Amino acid sequence: MLSAIATSLLRSLSKRDNDADFSGSPDDGELNDPSQEEQYSSWALFILIALLVGSLWTSYYLQVRKIRAVHETVVSIFAGMIVGLIIRVSPGHYIQDAVSFKSSYFFNMLLPPIILNCGYELHLANFSRNIGTILAFAFGGTFVSAVVLGCILYVWAFLGLEGLKVPFVIALSVGATLSATDPVTILSIFNTYKVDPKLYTIIFGESILNDAVSIVMFETTQKFHGESVGFSSLFQGVGLFLMTFTISLLIGAIVGVTTAVILRHSQIKNFPSIETCLIMLFAYASYFFSNGCHMSGIVSLLFCGVTLKHYAFFSMSKRTQISVKYIFQTLSQLSENFIFIYLGLSLFTEVELVYKPVLIVVTMFGICVSRWAAVFPLSRIINFFHRARARALGNPYPDELPQQYQVMLFWAGLRGAVGVALAAGLEGEDANALRATVLVVVVLTVIVFGGTTARMLEILGIATGVATDEDDDDVELWGAMVEQRQGQDGQVA
């Protein structure tokens, strides 16, 4: 019922848009004038910035009032949707074009700061302690999830209720697209609540490697486009995937280590502003180089960030340490907030999308099933291994992943902007319908799962308020600084 209303609304809107497109065509000519164009792009950017200010302000307000029922990402998406609707209804299409989702902007501008900051802020000890679980979920889980979702979609298309023709490879690639879980919302809630670092690390590690895995899977399926899929191609795909992953990791680590060596063996420490720029540029270079080589830029950048923090950090000048940290944090926060606004906006400003309500419902259902199929069996396997190991050592061992952690992992399966950006690469006759489905499903998962995470934490009774050292970092930095300063004062005196 509700979905029917929604689709009729969407239909009328898309009709409205076609009209606008036709009526807008006369002023296609005068928009070639760069100063006019610049003015429109200024307005578009101003709107985006105003939305961003609003979202950050909401986040502040929610934190200050300790309101936890609503999360700022949900607010951002809704604000984006409302503004997108207004932009769509208002005449002229230039602003609409300027604010619509472009995957190249996403991959080249918005994603790198987030990944880099993730790598840079990564708690290496926690991460490596849980590396087994993380890798199991990231690799096994994503693969299972993509295949299950792909099968569901394929079967649905096969039934032919909506006249869709989706070949199996395409169905798999949609599955891969929708297997990239997004960490931002969940992790920011976890941060506020100070949830057990183990759960935090697992979800964080899974979601970040997830993106890389699903990108590589998606590209692999794109390569098989048109071919028949057999067992040999499965092996080929796995081989391709592992190679990509390893090489990307190496690129990132080598760039990080090179930076550390350069910092150590040069006197660039004396020019901290140049140093700061260079560190940022090296990290970005690893990302783009890796992407350019058909490798996974995300993996490279992540591990570049990790190596930078682990090795290069100690060769930097004090000023660079501080400014790099702050710049990464600020840029990543801006990007994160922006992505949700962008998602909300693009729901209405994308022109070509074709909304198929039943497909959306099926996909939504498929997502839950596939996440279920990925999380629970894998958790059981992990628990089994841990118990076996504990028994071998002869000591009783609690479950590695207790029941409520498993449910939380399931709940953390909300899909993110990476999926939407990947979906831009979908081909075939029903590409627009699939793209629309991916976008709507992503927005729905963020609203549903993201909006209820805080409640879920309470219901499951997961321990909160665990002290992490993230916040103390700053204080320590200050402390070190004060000590150093006092030492120098002593020398002066």
Place this chain on the structure above:
Amino acid sequence: MLNSILSTAANLLSRRESDADFEGSPDDELNNPSQEELYSSWALFILIVLLIGSLWTSYYLQIRKIQAVHETVVSIFAGMIVGLVIRILPGHYIQDTVSFKSSYFFNMLLPPIILNCGYELHQANFFRNIGPILTFAFAGTFISAVVLGIIIYVWALLGLEGLKIPFVAALGFGATLSATDPVTILSIFNTYKVDPKLYTIIFGESILNDAVSIVMFETTQKLHGESAGISGLLKGIGIFLMTFTISLLIGSIVGVMTALVLKHSRIRLFPSIETCLILLFAYASYFFSNGCHMSGIVSLLFCGITLKHYAHYNMSKRTQIATKFMFQTLAQLSENFIFIYLGLSLFTEVKLVYKPLLIVVTAFGICVSRWASVFPLSKLINFVHRTRATAYGRAVPEELPDQYQIMLFWAGLRGAVGVALASGIEGEHANALRATILIVVVLTVIVFGGTTSSMLEILGIQTGVETDDNESDIELDMQFGIGGSYKGQSHVLHSVYAENDHNQRRASSISQSVNDLASQIIRRSPEASQGTLSVEEPNSYSRGSVLESSDHAALESGSKAQPTPSISRTTSANQSTTGSNAASMSNSNSSTPLGGLPGLLARTAEDHARWFQDFDEHVLKPVLLDTSSHNDSSSDLSLPTSQRTSSPQPSAGSSKLDVSGT
């Protein structure tokens, strides 16, 4: 000869390119997003590698102390070489990606630079030299644009190259090429530590310049097709002044609003959000202003200034540092990038039509127009200063000596703003004009930028003057553990800076020695009093008074008032307990030196300055700055309160000085 070779090479290349374009049409399958993304990744990777190379060169040049070559020139050449390689390679996707787009320039590259300029602006110096700056920025740019426009118009009338350029288009062209670029010159000045006065004038001129030439260009675009008469001129000036004022207001209002928001909210408890918001507010002012057909540059510049002047003190410590570093880093990246971009676009722009004679004429015209704007205006400024000085009955050295004038002329290299504006040129010869602008800009950067350092030596302009920029960074590294001390230290350094500036102006050995003594006292005092904020804050906050005092001393009372800075310092430090007394004294005294003196007209600028400063101290700052005490434990929040208690002192000190001076 060389020109014809160049042009044939360019022609050859452009033919090569159109071939490549045809060949490239089959691979229009690039519509595939993943393929497209791949190419854009390579393009970005190339740009980043160039940027790394440029920064590394800059580091290398600095460490080897090589001053013959400047990194911007290296950047441009590196960009040109890579652009050539990209052009020769088959396929046009990367070429399209790296070619100059004015929207990228105006929306991504320019804002960080302008914002950082506003934020790092030495406000005291800037407003002390506001007269020459405004003269050069407004009148200078206008003269330059008109002279260049006339030269080009006359050249087109001669018809040697078959160009037909209407007068308005020629004026637009002139406006485009009147935006001087500060980056190269100022980075050289920074390395050499040139006299802050010259630095400030060139800096202020070049930054306001951009705004002026953008507004002029847009005005000429609006007049496009109409005949330009006197009424058009007046209308243009009217539009220009309105635009400038409104833009300035937008920027200041946004800055003040930010200060108020920061003051009346508890957002400083969430420093990461705070940092983002400050950045966003500044950008919002830029885009809003641009969207309203106003000048985003002016808005952003003044937004930066207001942010630094008011909002800075309401921020949490973390945000203060984060914004400072972030603005600096982004600005540096943008600056370096722009030169690479210019070099690249010389070869990657496809449509350009190179007319060698026009280029030579324009390069010549640029020198003439710069000459016509710098020297007469300098003479005018010197004349005004001399009359003002004689009104006081004493001799002062020239405001702008000859070598400063030549340096100002030499600083007239044109920048990327012109190239970006040029993309808006219309008419049949737009491509030829665009190509001319691009080449002339690159040429001026190479010629003037490459020879600035030797020019400094030839002219014998004093270098090695201590500025506070580098110092304060080092200070910052050590200081910001404790809230007030960083502020204190840097402000004291400001005053040392002012002393040096002052020295320069007088150039008398006696005052030098006295000043050295004073600055030694100043340097020592914070070290002695570190950690005890109550003693230190008065010191730091009497920055205004020292600047005031040195200014007045220079203008009014000769070398007699020389030791006063140190006196004011000690007195203000001693008076820290009797704040209210001093405040009332300052209020009663501040009006006395204004009346009963001859040359009232000549002094109005200083009067306005002092009136504004009083207004600023007593009305604006209490309203805008955060004055409540916080129960928060972080030490930075104690800063504003201690400032407030000490804020009456500077005016007390300055008014006393005024009394003693008169």
